[in-house]
Amino acid sequence: MAPLSVKRVLISESVDPCCKTILKENGIEVTEKQQMTKEELIAEIQNYDGLVVRSATKVTCDVINAGSNLKIIGRAGTGVDNVDVDAATKSGIIVMNTPSGNTISAAELTCALLMSLSRHIPQAVMSMKDGKWDRKKTIGYDPITPLEVSASWGVEQMSLEELWPQCDYITVHTPLMPSTTGLLNDASFAKCKKGVKVVNCARGGIIDEAALLRALESGQCGGAGLDVFVEEPPKDRALVNHPNVISCPHLGASTKEAQARCGRDIALQIVDMVTGKALVGAVNAQVLVSTFSPDSHQWIRLGESMGRVLKACTASKEPYSQVHVTSLGESLKKSSGFLSSAAVVGLLAEGPQKGPNLVNALPLAAETGITVQTDHKDSDEREVCVVEVSVNGSSFTTVGSVQAGVPVLLELNGSVFRQPVPLTGHLLFFKASNSTELLLSVTGVLAAAGVELQSFSASTASSGEQWYCMGISSLLGDIGALKSLAKEAAQLTV
Ligand SMILES: O=C(O)[C@H](O)COP(=O)(O)O
Numbered sequence: 001m002a003p004l005s006v007k008r009v010l011i012s013e014s015v016d017p018c019c020k021t022i023l024k025e026n027g028i029e030v031t032e033k034q035q036m037t038k039e040e041l042i043a044e045i046q047n048y049d050g051l052v053v054r055s056a057t058k059v060t061c062d063v064i065n066a067g068s069n070l071k072i073i074g075r076a077g078t079g080v081d082n083v084d085v086d087a088a089t090k091s092g093i094i095v096m097n098t099p100s101g102n103t104i105s106a107a108e109l110t111c112a113l114l115m116s117l118s119r120h121i122p123q124a125v126m127s128m129k130d131g132k133w134d135r136k137k138t139i140g141y142d143p144i145t146p147l148e149v150s151a152s153w154g155v156e157q158m159s160l161e162e163l164w165p166q167c168d169y170i171t172v173h174t175p176l177m178p179s180t181t182g183l184l185n186d187a188s189f190a191k192c193k194k195g196v197k198v199v200n201c202a203r204g205g206i207i208d209e210a211a212l213l214r215a216l217e218s219g220q221c222g223g224a225g226l227d228v229f230v231e232e233p234p235k236d237r238a239l240v241n242h243p244n245v246i247s248c249p250h251l252g253a254s255t256k257e258a259q260a261r262c263g264r265d266i267a268l269q270i271v272d273m274v275t276g277k278a279l280v281g282a283v284n285a286q287v288l289v290s291t292f293s294p295d296s297h298q299w300i301r302l303g304e305s306m307g308r309v310l311k312a313c314t315a316s317k318e319p320y321s322q323v324h325v326t327s328l329g330e331s332l333k334k335s336s337g338f339l340s341s342a343a344v345v346g347l348l349a350e351g352p353q354k355g356p357n358l359v360n361a362l363p364l365a366a367e368t369g370i371t372v373q374t375d376h377k378d379s380d381e382r383e384v385c386v387v388e389v390s391v392n393g394s395s396f397t398t399v400g401s402v403q404a405g406v407p408v409l410l411e412l413n414g415s416v417f418r419q420p421v422p423l424t425g426h427l428l429f430f431k432a433s434n435s436t437e438l439l440l441s442v443t444g445v446l447a448a449a450g451v452e453l454q455s456f457s458a459s460t461a462s463s464g465e466q467w468y469c470m471g472i473s474s475l476l477g478d479i480g481a482l483k484s485l486a487k488e489a490a491q492l493t494v
Pocket of ligand 1: 055056076254
């Protein structure tokens with residue numbers, strides 16, 4: 001992938017200072033502004049092409065839409081539920097997290113809460129501070145029964161149904177998403193051992209808060225350690241104030257070590273991305289991961305150019321219903337993903353959709369009603385990319401490759417070019433029967449418009465209507481004259 005240019009980054013939360021230092025050392029201008037209101041962030045965000053956040057900044061669709069120059073949202077931490085990832089993807093913005101920076105600190109707090117729950121340490125501390133010497137409440141200790149060791153990780157894997165009735169303690173460590181929202185609910189609490197203790201240092205909502213309160217009240221749940229809440233800070237204090245709940249204000253990652261790691265990781269990941277070295281931590285742009293090799297750059301250009309050629313030659317027939325991209329050749333095995341996105345970018349370029357790029361190509365295609373199909377075929381003979389579009393009931397195909405580092409077109413809808421057509425500059429395509437008169441007429445049209453003919457590629461077929469391609473010095477102002485000479489004609493700049 002051609003390196004993304006990121007020049008100005010806004011850090012909207014307390015992120016370790018090393019983040020700013022690393023970004024600045026790499027030529028990126030950094031502004032730190034904390035505790036901005038949503039309105040302030042919306043007004044400000046257009047001035048930046050990068051945004052670095054923790055979990056308090058709500059990067060909503062409104063913020064993303066206001067960020068007309070935004071290219072990357074860096075999350076100095078793990079959870080990206082405060083970022084509207086779908087909206088970012090549609091706008092072609094990379095969302096990147098630091099998947100391992102604060103894991104150890106969150107695990108430490110989980111263990112601390114487990115121990116505190118078991119031994120009622122916070123309650124004992126409070127009662128000591130109240131001047132009491134109450135030894136009765138700290139004597140009922142149940143030993144923690146560790147889960148059995150599984151074959152691979154030392155933990156026996158069980159279904160949740162099997163797991164619930166066996167646990168003395170349940171800790172959750174998942175992102176918040178539809179499948180994990182309310183993972184512990186009335187039904188699952190009912191299957192648990194009476195008095196089960198639960199810890200949530202992951203995200204509020206994985207344990208259903210209303211169900212947890214009911215389970216605490218009935219004694220079905222014997223205690224909860226909560227570092228996170230559905231609403232932060234929680235306005236409803238019922239859980240926080242419950243005698244069997246110990247809670248913290250989302251401190252799982254708040255250690256010097258975790259913050260230094262996350263601040264450093266997100267800055268280095270952004271720098272690696274803008275310098276084209278690597279893409280690490282992107283949560284919405286998997287297709288880009290394999291584009292960080294120099295070899296891939298020309299293939300991406302090829303895919304996009306083929307999409308543009310298809311669009312130019314079929315524009316009058318729109319709408320498109322399907323794009324089918326096939327890569328051939330061992331070395332393109334991992335390329336079919338980005339080739340299809342690149343072809344869609346070319347096909348949608350200059351259309352009504354906002355800024356198609358490799359991040360948003362597939363969602364934009366889906367939104368436009370285009371199905372994208374990707375295939376790979378092994379071939380010892382050649383490395384080529386075939387892009388076929390279904391447009392208004394018929395199909396139109398291009399075949400291209402990269403030769404000597406240059407993207408070239410080999411075939412256009414059945415016409416095989418004698419010489420590969422370099423996909424660069426201004427190109428004129430037309431379909432006609434092979435005739436000297438026609439070619440003279442076309443060059444006459446070019447000359448009359450002051451356009452120089454720079455290259456000419458004809459089909460290998462000697463009879464029937466075939467596609468021709470001309471490299472020209474500039475686009476014709478009007479190709480009406482050409483359209484009256486040839487069956488079809490199109491021009492474009494790639
Ligand atoms: O998702 C995370 O990384 C943790 O919940 C930490 O969030 P924070 O960076 O806002 O402390």
